[in-house]
Amino acid sequence: MSGPRSKAARVGRGTAMTVAGLGGLVFVSVLVYAVLTALKPASEVLSVPLHWLPSTFEWSNLTLPFTETPFARYFLNSTVVGVSVTLLNVVTCTAAGFSFAKFRYRGRDTAFMVVLATLMIPIEIIYVPLYSLVYSLGWVDSFAGLIVPAGTSAFGIFLMRQAIGNVPDELIEAARLDGAGDLRTLVSIVVPVVKGPMAALALFIFMLNWDSHLWPLLIASDDEHRTLPVGLSAMQADNLGSAAVPMMLVAALLAALPTVLLFVTLQRKFVEGVTMSAGIR
Amino acid sequence: MAVLSIRPKAPRSPAPSRNKPVRGRRKAVGALFAVPALALFLVFAIYPMLRVFYLSLFDYSLTSPPEFVGFENFTYLATDPQFGAALWQTVVYAAGTYVPALALALVLAHALNTRTRGSGLLRLLYFLPVAISWVAVSVIWRVVLNPDGLLNQALGLHLNWLTSSGSAMWGLVVMGVWKETGFFLILFLAGLQSIPDELHEAARLDGAGAFARFRYVTWPMLLPVTAVCSVMAVIRGFQAFSPQLVLTNGGFGTQVVNLFVYKTAFENARMGRASAVAVLMFLLLFGLTLLQLKVFARRDR
């Protein structure tokens, strides 16, 4: 961003920003509309012509999902599953990344290739046998069924292998010379260096899991285990009338809140995770 | 700042020559670190994948033992108008959503690739939908797409977005572009930021105009990112499921392949046939990915 700029370039940039700004307003208007409609009295939603603002803000709408549906339970379930899956992924992917990046053994590259090849399997495609398998493990309608099969990811292993590959070998050798075992080397030398990518991975996995719909739909059939996407989908199937619009919007917006907040506060990390996974940096 | 390449450069990947060979028992210990991840993969990804290939040759309804039928499931699908329609609708949805989303993201990335105060906030406006789950997005868009909802009223239209074959697909596409543009914007922005400023400066000093700079500097440098984006777009496009299930349940010409598999397997209990679809989709996606990489690799050279 240095050097002399012509007037034309500045004008061009100004125009570009203006257009992007207008586009941004269009994009965010959907969310603004959702928030405002969520706070309308039921009789005012979908009014023609469109009134953006409610005549009175119905703050009591905010509690509707909690009083009318097991929304709190869905929320809790999503949190439990999301956090567990994230922790599992961080552990398994970091360990595997360490193994693939810093050790040489027979079959290492093959194993890594197999892992990467699974990136190309759309997970939905294997649900038929996966369902039977998880059933035979006795994990239908259980948190284990929601958590364990999602316990690692090819993307995560790839990301952590890249990150750990950047850790200088000298650092690791020095730790070894000091008599540290491999596990200690990983925990006390490698992990502090790759904390950034690990956080990126954690954020990425959590958001991915928060979005997961089809698998929980198959595996969690009772309210005790339903996660937010399944619960929301069920609530919506039962309440399509305009009377339920505010409640459904409140539910959807509340369901979006954790990932949106995480994203806004940790935007950098997310970008890092996405770009690292894409091999851009 | 960052090295721009799909292929990790030598210092990043543990190239044998640079790695100090690790001796003795260490090898075994080192391999052990990969075991938890590998075990999970073997059990929950690779075994089911093989099982899908196996089951695709059977008539299997879950309730009775699988019965071998050879390639019958595949020959059935080859002439099944519903499968054909699902395939076509997936392609239309994927192309309809991801071509505009990628183009929009590319353009926006150029506009927003500055360090001015406003651009950070502006980016966030585009990024927000990325952070919202597909089901929550669908619930919100059901209201937006209602005949009396935001979209019709803003555009002065009277379309029944979700209840007519003429528009249901496009309603989902508009929603998809809204949801997905930010994701690719992130990627393109990262790609742009990794192009050294000196390159642009050099081109500018050579008298290159804005378009020429894009054509001869930005575009070639951005090609690897574009390749990644296009591969991801195809994969994401073919994985579409939630909006179609939540908003139309596959009606009005929106039955994408994933929903077709889901219904065939779990509503109609035709597990063998669903597995055959899965096999075909796997091969198709695999082929498409390789093809894309080939195309981009050739241009890269």
Added chain:
Amino acid sequence: MAEHGIRSLRHIRTAGAAILAALLAAATLSACGGDESGGAVTLKFWTHTHPPMIKLNQTLIAEYERQHPNVRIEYQQVPNDEFDTKMLTSMSNGTGPDVLNLDDTTLRGEYLPKRLLAPIDYGALGTGSADELKARYLPRTLDGASADNELYGLPSEFNATAFAVNTQHFADAGLDPDAPPKTWQDVAADARKLSGAGHTQAFSFLYLHSGWYTQQLQTLLNETGGTITDPGHQKATVTSPQAQAALKIWTDLATGAGRAADPNRTSREATSPFSDLATGRQSMAIVYPWAMEQIRESNPDTFAKLKLVPLPQVNPAKPVNRWYGYYWGVSRASEHQQQAWQFIAYLASQSQRWLSDVKFIQPVKGWDTSAAGKQVPGLDVWSAAYRQGKFDEVAPHFAEIKDAVMAMVNDTVFDHVAIPEASRKAAETIDRSLGS
């Protein structure tokens, strides 16, 4: 990621070995199964979602558990849209309920052909034989849950079809509520007048899931003499003139000359399908006994204005009605079949309370002359409807056929496809389903 796609091709051979190892590991894993704790018996009981029914079920379960301290009932309601999928997958791998409540078409279309249900245990029910049991019920009413002369369930609710009109709306439009529409043409004519009086949603079919589409079309098919498939389930018959006539009635009322409402503005609430009628938006609707009770509970003011009248007919001289029922059944995979049937026996023994509390009519002999029966609003309409009804014909893989029916109706109603074209397309889909 991308780069490795190409390189992985070169590694396919080595990957093969790894995959084999995976297969072995997985095979040993999948050998482990579930377990069963001894002592007290836990029965899993699943139903669809219908709030009044859920309340009574919970009461009855509490009573039963008090009387049988060694039995615990785990009651779960499945959302109506997920119902078929959830139930079928869980049933077919043995994770499903012991006791379930299913409609007769699903029962005969999916569960009985797949042999997922256990035949009735007459001993556990306290009836010595099938004949003794049948003697308690009105003739043929147990047929909804029978296959190959074997009975598989007891009716929890048994429905015929009637029509409800909003007398207030009729008065607004200058119509006489005591002269309700007798034919579908009458419905269209009255709708025009209602529309003129500002009641634009005069009459609408319900556009919920495929089961609803099919049951409404079947109601019309019964009147026109059409069917969905031939009796042997070899071929689709939706292209027959009678079947097309039924589809024409529907389409005309939805979008054609007799347009009685805008189907795009019909509410679609799976748990309260009749919310348009109940909230006074809609003037006329096809109704069932359970629906009237739901409206009474949710909107007593509108309910007071509703009048129950016979279902409009193609030929009012020879009225035809449609039966459908929900049945309690027991999973063949259940390890507590005897206890399950004993529990069902208790549920079924409370038919008076099902009538008085939920307005579920169970076709036990003398229901309409019982104390609770006499309290049912519109008893004469229901009694007449029951005498004119029959169960639907259902083919195997009925879920696929219901999907084809839904697509056919959507084609004509929402996409304005011509009736012959839409029915031909549906016939092709159904034929493919029947042939495979």
